[in-house]
Amino acid sequence: xxxxxxxxxxxxxxxxxxxxxxxxxxxxxxxxxxxxxxxxxxxxxxxxxxxxxxxxxxxxxxxxxxxxxxxxxxxxxxxxxxxxxxxxxxxxxxxxxxxxxxxxxxxxxxxxxxxxxxxxxxxxxxxxxxxxxxxxxxxxxxxxxxxxxxxxxxxxxxxxxxxxxxxxxxxxxxxxxxxxxxxxxxxxxxxxxxxxxxxxxxxxxxxxxxxxxxxxxxxxxxxxxxxxxxxxxxxxxxxxxxxxxxxxxxxxxxxxxxxxxxxxxxxxxxxxxxxxxxxxxxxxxxxxxxxxxxxxxxxxxxxxxxxxxxxxxxxxxxxxxxxxx
Amino acid sequence: xxxxxxxxxxxxxxxxxxxxxxxxxxxxxxxxxxxxxxxxxxxxxxxxxxxxxxxxxxxxxxxxxxxxxxxxxxxxxxxxxxxxxxxxxxxxxxxxxxxxxxxxxxxxxxxxxxxxxxxxxxxxxxxxxxxxxxxxxxxxxxxxxxxxxxxxxxxxxxxxxxxxxxxxxxxxxxxxxxxxxxxxxxxxxxxxxxxxxxxxxxxxxxxxxxxxx
Numbered sequence: 001x002x003x004x005x006x007x008x009x010x011x012x013x014x015x016x017x018x019x020x021x022x023x024x025x026x027x028x029x030x031x032x033x034x035x036x037x038x039x040x041x042x043x044x045x046x047x048x049x050x051x052x053x054x055x056x057x058x059x060x061x062x063x064x065x066x067x068x069x070x071x072x073x074x075x076x077x078x079x080x081x082x083x084x085x086x087x088x089x090x091x092x093x094x095x096x097x098x099x100x101x102x103x104x105x106x107x108x109x110x111x112x113x114x115x116x117x118x119x120x121x122x123x124x125x126x127x128x129x130x131x132x133x134x135x136x137x138x139x140x141x142x143x144x145x146x147x148x149x150x151x152x153x154x155x156x157x158x159x160x161x162x163x164x165x166x167x168x169x170x171x172x173x174x175x176x177x178x179x180x181x182x183x184x185x186x187x188x189x190x191x192x193x194x195x196x197x198x199x200x201x202x203x204x205x206x207x208x209x210x211x212x213x214x215x216x217x218x219x220x221x222x223x224x225x226x227x228x229x230x231x232x233x234x235x236x237x238x239x240x241x242x243x244x245x246x247x248x249x250x251x252x253x254x255x256x257x258x259x260x261x262x263x264x265x266x267x268x269x270x271x272x273x274x275x276x277x278x279x280x281x282x283x284x285x286x287x288x289x290x291x292x293x294x295x296x297x298x299x300x301x302x303x304x305x306x307x308x309x310x311x312x313x314x315x316x317x318x319x320x321x322x323x324x325x
Numbered sequence: 326x327x328x329x330x331x332x333x334x335x336x337x338x339x340x341x342x343x344x345x346x347x348x349x350x351x352x353x354x355x356x357x358x359x360x361x362x363x364x365x366x367x368x369x370x371x372x373x374x375x376x377x378x379x380x381x382x383x384x385x386x387x388x389x390x391x392x393x394x395x396x397x398x399x400x401x402x403x404x405x406x407x408x409x410x411x412x413x414x415x416x417x418x419x420x421x422x423x424x425x426x427x428x429x430x431x432x433x434x435x436x437x438x439x440x441x442x443x444x445x446x447x448x449x450x451x452x453x454x455x456x457x458x459x460x461x462x463x464x465x466x467x468x469x470x471x472x473x474x475x476x477x478x479x480x481x482x483x484x485x486x487x488x489x490x491x492x493x494x495x496x497x498x499x500x501x502x503x504x505x506x507x508x509x510x511x512x513x514x515x516x517x518x519x520x521x522x523x524x525x526x527x528x529x530x531x532x533x534x535x536x537x538x
Contacts, residue, residue, distance in 0.1 A: 008340045
């Protein structure tokens, strides 16, 4: 039976009716949507701009650690978030990207890919992360020729095939579970030990077609037209060997989507945005929340909470500190 | 049994409420073998019942050969959209637009109905200048959240220039075709059987490829 994930947002024309915003939220994942929700409830004139609603929530098939939901599909939780935001009639601009952000003290101007300029007193950066790459020979060459970064999207192409999962965190452990209905054999290769939740690893116990090689580093992806194997280094024996496989799902965490603001705010060595205890960045009036910030635990509930915290702090800031009109 | 429950019907009715002009959905099916023909027919019928501006017509791949030829139909289920004047504007879906693809389907209906495209003038000018025949195939899976954006871009290019056709291809239904195009990751965009793009690319990336033709 088919399911349908309708993502209804406000009409674009509605968004452009506002000429001067209290807050523009950039990003439609848990941090951005919860930030918008809290800001709207505080009476702020808030709009959301996002290329895709749901953010990385869509890269996870099931969620079982968000309080109140014992088990929910990522897309359904995203749908619930969007419905809640829609119920407060918060304008959301989809399928548009932001080319540039200018700080014209004390407000901000955002230039959109459609040429329009949006003016706002404050900005909440909730742009999340993009899949981190292994940066090894063959990875780029065989991207979408066996190498993939989205299990929920691409698992069906590996029916009855042997796939490798690279990584040792929750994303990798979940990728294994997502691949079980499709793949003939699944092999996890990770350079150190598992970091995933025990509850996920317990689910792996009954998967007979699963092999796990820890303390094993992937050196390169090999193949001709398509990927055919990976070369690995066993770090205990320091021996190299080849593992033949049809696919490689890379689940080794994320890199922060900081390109819009990296010249405006202070970042840490990992490129994540540094924020104070109120989620404000080094630039007054610009706040950040979720996986783009330096907080180390990339979780849906933490991102959502940071979005809420940022919105409340933004409300305070506009009432007491903001110097503009 | 209905494909769309009451809640989904309400959401889709609301989604389609900005429609201004008529749109026709023309579905091509065949008796057998046709994976998902039944469900696609049902989806199109149920959606068309949610807004009086949508008409639904069904054609047969064998019997309606004139339409099959005119609209270049090679797969079933496959459907196209016609604008309020009954013109084909290059918008085609191969396979059922369920899962995340319901969004590219509903967006295409709104776009076809209203013909309002929010692009910068320089982008519109670049689209207008494409003067060679272009076919854009966008391979998708129904569980891919990044795919509807790519399908929308291909369809909008098609609506804005009569030389361009944009088609969604649901990769699991058309598994052999996907293997032929070596699809192992989506969205995969194939332009005139030659140029390839990966991922949900901005319209500028499409244009960069189209201008090479």
